[in-house]
Amino acid sequence: MPESAAARQPFGSRLAAAMAARGPLCVGIDPHPALLADWGLNDDVAGLERFSLTVVEAVAVLAAAVKPQVALYERHGSAGMAVLERTLAAASDAGVLSIADAKRGDIGSTMAAYADAWLRDGSALAADSVTLSPYLGFESLRPALDLAAEYGRGVFVLALTSNPEGKSVQHVGGSESVARRIVEAAADENRRYAGTVGPGGLGSVGLVVGATIGVALTELGLDLNAVHGPILAPGLGAQGATPADLRATFGDAYPAVLATSSRGILAAGPTISGLRSATEATRDGLLQA
Numbered sequence: 001m002p003e004s005a006a007a008r009q010p011f012g013s014r015l016a017a018a019m020a021a022r023g024p025l026c027v028g029i030d031p032h033p034a035l036l037a038d039w040g041l042n043d044d045v046a047g048l049e050r051f052s053l054t055v056v057e058a059v060a061v062l063a064a065a066v067k068p069q070v071a072l073y074e075r076h077g078s079a080g081m082a083v084l085e086r087t088l089a090a091a092s093d094a095g096v097l098s099i100a101d102a103k104r105g106d107i108g109s110t111m112a113a114y115a116d117a118w119l120r121d122g123s124a125l126a127a128d129s130v131t132l133s134p135y136l137g138f139e140s141l142r143p144a145l146d147l148a149a150e151y152g153r154g155v156f157v158l159a160l161t162s163n164p165e166g167k168s169v170q171h172v173g174g175s176e177s178v179a180r181r182i183v184e185a186a187a188d189e190n191r192r193y194a195g196t197v198g199p200g201g202l203g204s205v206g207l208v209v210g211a212t213i214g215v216a217l218t219e220l221g222l223d224l225n226a227v228h229g230p231i232l233a234p235g236l237g238a239q240g241a242t243p244a245d246l247r248a249t250f251g252d253a254y255p256a257v258l259a260t261s262s263r264g265i266l267a268a269g270p271t272i273s274g275l276r277s278a279t280e281a282t283r284d285g286l287l288q289a
């Protein structure tokens, strides 16, 4: 059902409500060729669609959000991107929030076009939120930040990524690290819109901080509580992090953490019941941590 921007609550408020109701788990939709094969599907557009819609059907009532990985649709060309459009529409129809994992970032004039694609009402690719890369400077993301705020949508900006190579850039500067610039900029941005956030809500500018970063927050002296936004934490499952690792890594910022797992859950397909069991087990592990 299309929903007008005026009627839509800010993304951070909608996500906080979903996390409170369903637990702090996002299920990544990453249709890797090997997973398609494991599910008995061809690595083609029909396989991609079957895979994606099955995941949405299975987890929409259990997860706080789903996160389709855009690269795995792009590799099928324009027909793959059409499947992504239908996957985002199916998530919306099923009542689960979507995070388009596009990791976009460019100079402002081009960024405005990315913002139009992923965040503007009327775009077939519009998701509830999108992942952004701040390598061109946090402020280069301005068109997306402003459009997200206008339409009640959200963004997740890469801060400390889950891959081992990330620290070669993100840790540079030590106590004045690159990551600190991103964390502080996101906090400033959420402060600007603090008046739109209801009690217990979160801001709509989130960060990506990997579940695999170990003690980096302490080493770099970063306080994620000051962000007042959601923290998307990939790395659970296939990349080795456990719910206990997440709890230890994020400490008292844990209530704002939306953990995300793709392969760890998708490997339990292709049955709906298998996917649901894996989702519930992962979610319960996060709630008990």
Ligand SMILES: O=C(O)c1cc(=O)[nH]c(=O)n1[C@@H]1O[C@H](COP(=O)(O)O)[C@@H](O)[C@H]1O
Pocket (backbone or CB within 6 Å): 028, 030, 069, 101, 131, 160, 161, 162, 163, 208, 209, 210, 234, 235, 236, 237, 238, 239, 260, 261, 262, 263, 264
């Ligand atoms: O933005 C992301 O979601 C992301 C950031 C990051 O630091 N690390 C990371 O793994 N991701 C994404 O999260 C997903 C992780 O997939 P699994 O390792 O299969 O759970 C992939 O789609 C990655 O692109």
